[in-house]
Amino acid sequence: MKKLVLTGAAGRLGSYLREPLSKMCDTLVSTDIADDIGTLYQGETYIKGDLASLDDMMKVCEGADMIVHFGAFVDEGPFEQLLGPNFIGAYNIWEAAHRHGARRVVYASSIHAVGMYPKNEFIGTDVPHRPDTFYGLAKCFAEDLGRMYWEKRGLESVHMRILSCAQVNNARALGSWLSYDDLIQLVTRCIETPVTGFSVIYGVSDNDRVPVDNAKASFIGYRPKDNAEEFAAQVLAETDPLDPKDPGHMCHGGPFAAVQLGNLVMADMNVVDDRKKT
Amino acid sequence: MKKLVLTGAAGRLGSYLREPLSKMCDTLVSTDIADDIGTLYQGETYIKGDLASLDDMMKVCEGADMIVHFGAFVDEGPFEQLLGPNFIGAYNIWEAAHRHGARRVVYASSIHAVGMYPKNEFIGTDVPHRPDTFYGLAKCFAEDLGRMYWEKRGLESVHMRILSCAQVNNARALGSWLSYDDLIQLVTRCIETPVTGFSVIYGVSDNDRVPVDNAKASFIGYRPKDNAEEFAAQVLAETDPLDPKDPGHMCHGGPFAAVQLGNLVMADMNVVDDRKKT
Amino acid sequence: MKKLVLTGAAGRLGSYLREPLSKMCDTLVSTDIADDIGTLYQGETYIKGDLASLDDMMKVCEGADMIVHFGAFVDEGPFEQLLGPNFIGAYNIWEAAHRHGARRVVYASSIHAVGMYPKNEFIGTDVPHRPDTFYGLAKCFAEDLGRMYWEKRGLESVHMRILSCAQVNNARALGSWLSYDDLIQLVTRCIETPVTGFSVIYGVSDNDRVPVDNAKASFIGYRPKDNAEEFAAQVLAETDPLDPKDPGHMCHGGPFAAVQLGNLVMADMNVVDDRKKT
Amino acid sequence: MKKLVLTGAAGRLGSYLREPLSKMCDTLVSTDIADDIGTLYQGETYIKGDLASLDDMMKVCEGADMIVHFGAFVDEGPFEQLLGPNFIGAYNIWEAAHRHGARRVVYASSIHAVGMYPKNEFIGTDVPHRPDTFYGLAKCFAEDLGRMYWEKRGLESVHMRILSCAQVNNARALGSWLSYDDLIQLVTRCIETPVTGFSVIYGVSDNDRVPVDNAKASFIGYRPKDNAEEFAAQVLAETDPLDPKDPGHMCHGGPFAAVQLGNLVMADMNVVDDRKKT
Amino acid sequence: MKKLVLTGAAGRLGSYLREPLSKMCDTLVSTDIADDIGTLYQGETYIKGDLASLDDMMKVCEGADMIVHFGAFVDEGPFEQLLGPNFIGAYNIWEAAHRHGARRVVYASSIHAVGMYPKNEFIGTDVPHRPDTFYGLAKCFAEDLGRMYWEKRGLESVHMRILSCAQVNNARALGSWLSYDDLIQLVTRCIETPVTGFSVIYGVSDNDRVPVDNAKASFIGYRPKDNAEEFAAQVLAETDPLDPKDPGHMCHGGPFAAVQLGNLVMADMNVVDDRKKT
């Protein structure tokens, strides 16, 4: 692997991926809208760029073998706010990848593309979309776009529908948790798998209470190691009885399934940056 | 029904729908980007407006019971060209409908949302999206958006995936033809059905060679009357042997399945305006 | 066919079936809890009996080839009220049929066995049960019972899930109507089909808006002739906009899907006895 | 269409197809193991040949656009007896078609490829094989072979699973009948459909009691016109009660489902040659 | 959790559950038809009651958060014998739970609700019912009842289809065994899962030869630890060749699938009470 591109490199998950990705290739091109992202790793270069600008993305993706696309507005918000980074940004990435002849896009999709399914439906990777927010709708858009670029242009993509990659401090997270270590394994496997075509895979750890089905993505070889059950006793002790008729509790999307469209969700969740130091 | 809105009223199909829709309501608000659309029917008013402008659509949808949404750039084209009318336009319609408390959007979706399926798969209304073009991708976007507005906000929508509403002059059209009369029946039923929730239905006549399955939309009561088989002998006599390995012949999307993304298709097809005069 | 049994012979549907059934066999044994059912048809005898009494049903079913089982408390009601006629009664019929070596039970099941499915799901005959009332629950019970008697004892049964066999005076009935003529065809085919094993079939006319799928019962050869669409214009004109979030409007069970469990439904519906005179 | 080949031209169905096929092409090459087949139709030539000989079939298929393959030992029999004409013969036809660059094989497959399914399962064209006899097993073999030649070599094939093309003189035939006229329509559509890839379609008339599902082959446009129900009253009157636990009555394959493997079936059925004279 | 109710507390499984349940709540109300159940655990009270009496069950369920319902006649028997405890008893529990505002019923359902499926069909939790006995039919009844109380009244329930919770002394048990420890984990998870709606889950250990599929219940987080394979060598050595055409060997229900309806099964099996002492 000569060159990898990482978008969203200044974000919580993106910044965590910089080091492992830098080790998988000769050159890692990190990009984000920040002016800089601190000390660079061996082989890493940083290019400031706006996802909503095709010109910027053309510069970023030049000569890339694969693009690991984590850049986005990472929360629910008004459609107009997500239009640039999440919708147009996805188009720009795939189009730039295609024009430069890249082989694959590895994309941070999300459970929110299918967040309106009730939790007692064990959903596979091929259920029709049921987005819970504009944020989820952008993920649907990118998945359909990725499928089309594969079928029409031969550009591969893997769409990792991440459930919740953050600390386990609520009942939903007992099922939906993706540990940082498992995130790295997942991204690694999506990159190193020799052929993927268009594929979808859920990003979730090996939790006892995992509510989604990765069977159809088995060939990618993602085998998570962590399990949120270690937090279950404490979390359940602190959890008041939930209302099964509330989509926020009963649906895969959790609080996104209950929020009014366009309102912030994660901004209110005090997501702590609890990554292990690497 | 007090007020209906028709977008794309100056287009080929839209202009054909004006008269029947005007008879189904007290007021028909027709809209398009043209300066005018000629003589108005009884009860019809015309408002010039740009789909890409939420302000315009807010004006158009004021007080509407339902919106019949046919407005779009009606061909494959570069993503940037479709972004305004087809993507943002769809959002604007649903958002305006929601803000004004409309009950339903009846939407001209398209077979191109699933155009990459091979023709010998009889596809139902709930198969996952497989768009064949940016044009089809916009239809996927609007379908996912419509499902979300139903599940989150209770705004109904029916997505009519029209196959090909034009003269029958090629082999594919023997299966995909939607006659103008059947189009009117289809739109009428989508409006008058008391409850629809989120629904998808194929817009196709009762052709012998119909390649799609409307079973799951049966409750809408669409029963087409026309059959392209009357044109079969002549069309087949004029058809050279086709290549079953060519997506343009083997896939539901026809020429859209074969076109390079972003290139015009219909502009080259010499679609004749062969509507019966009403 | 030597002997047929008809239960519920004094009921609205049962009394309509007496004449055609009497013509299909040497002896028709009609039974109900009424003291008498008026003038008997050629070959018909009447035995007063209580469904809840196995002794009574043993007498009724003696020597029968098939039992056409329409007897029941025909409305939602408290569980305790339905227990005797609808639950125990079903057991008694199957057990008596088995002990007397009858070949088949043709059973008036109901859409209410699956009434909680939303109408925009086109449900087949093999979806899992979703009863909407105790009335529907009794139909589920009899279907499972019938399957078991087939698999363990070789007693055939056909379960006709009748949608609504009454005049078309509301929007739901445009899809759910079963005409009296089609009812007769349906019962006739269920009797004359040489082998049925355990089968389920929906009892509904050939309505444009039919919301259920009889494909898997095709071998029975039921092809309804009537279509409620003839009543559509008038019914829709008289129908106020419905609420798609109300199970009474959105679910297959209609008012049964909305009623409080145990409360009467049909008693309030003023079902008119509008049978054609035979 | 320049040249069509018809195998089994001396057989009951083959001889019926000679005239209509001769009208669809410049040259019809008929073949069978008989010395001659009587007077030839306009444009027809006859070549005696043995299906089990690849050399013979190479001669027969030279220059053909399509092969209509009805040749076989048409009954159950010992495996050794069917090996030549039915198994090796199918290979020879596909191989000769491939070597000569033919576009399609239209094949007389049979319900007996799936004859062990019970009749109250409405089987589609894509259920896994469940042959009832060596005769049916040969049809399974040819279907799998045809799929492989399509996927590996681009040679199209349509596999017409004929139910029972003979007079209606038993209860099973009320559902399984294929009239001669419908047979001709079926073969015609399989030939004239512009692209088919690998497809399977049931050969059965529009009987009320049709037990199989052609939905997935809809694009071929086969719409049968005849209906065995016209014979129902007489046939049912003459039918003794059947045993639903007997595979010969309960399974799609009828008497083939009950026969001991290797024993003749049709030889005992006195199939009358009741074709309308053309 | 303030108050749990356990029915069938004097039974083999029920008595095993008393201690662990008593530790999960402030008050455990145990009930059965026995006069007493011996020494009570910390926080446990005992109320003698008849499942067939709604009055009794109303007293038992007063103030309960959840009901763990194991009470039943635990064997096949005549319908009349099971009617009270198994059918009416289930109704009484759900009705009492509803009237008292309980949140959930955790129910000891059984494989015998689907016991007629052959073992080489890996059945999920959503296959249609195929009961093998009146005992299994009562489980079907309770599952349908539970779904209805959830959909109409918001009362949750989890239906644990227990396979065989007894010593492993026959070939079937190598697949169907549920160890006592895994039983406790299963019940615990069904109670502590924050939301369940209506759910079905198989009660079986992590046996190599497990014949049922719990995928759709994954969100409940049941991960059994025991494996009957440790008994395989001895059990298989003692097992004579079985008859694959015998439902008692080929079907999930085992001896229940073969028994004459209404005859005892477990009474003849010498089920040893081999619980580990706690």
Next chain:
Amino acid sequence: MKKLVLTGAAGRLGSYLREPLSKMCDTLVSTDIADDIGTLYQGETYIKGDLASLDDMMKVCEGADMIVHFGAFVDEGPFEQLLGPNFIGAYNIWEAAHRHGARRVVYASSIHAVGMYPKNEFIGTDVPHRPDTFYGLAKCFAEDLGRMYWEKRGLESVHMRILSCAQVNNARALGSWLSYDDLIQLVTRCIETPVTGFSVIYGVSDNDRVPVDNAKASFIGYRPKDNAEEFAAQVLAETDPLDPKDPGHMCHGGPFAAVQLGNLVMADMNVVDDRKKT
């Protein structure tokens, strides 16, 4: 178990199975076309025989309880070359087993029966056949044959679709590897399972990247222990980027999916005999 038969005993896999099979029965009859197979194990006898000869196979199978059928031409080749050993040979084995009253055939089927499915479809054991070669077609034939002998004659069979039982020296093998130890476990379980009816199971180790689904065969209790991931780093380092549009890389069949029909594949793969010495 008194007598087992092993065909293909001189082959790479067959010779590996001789010792473990000899320990599972009183007499192991090994057979192949070689003159001898070297030193025999305790209880083993050798009979030279030709699969294509029913007489030979009748001698070999006399008195057998089960036949473990590994004999075949083990590579792609011309149809004529495979006809004897792979097609007729399979018939001979089943027929001989039936005539001698054997209970079961345990058959070395192959992934090549379904090799044309793309790798990102996680295929179960019940997908329709999609053979990639004549070699795979012979496996399809034997599977259909085995199902028929079970349904018509009660002869059980388990069809082990082996993926690749050879050293892991290419990217595909990371998913498709079956270790020798797991092969032995698999064969052992297929023999010792008390009842199997007709079953299909994939022969593959517990690889991280396993691309096929054995869920429906769970009751057989095959739980592989080995995992090709230990070879992943080295293999991937040596693998050039693959072409996802090449069936040889994208399809389950690997090089068989890409080869011209009839051409050798394995002969060119230098399959090393790397069995552990036993």
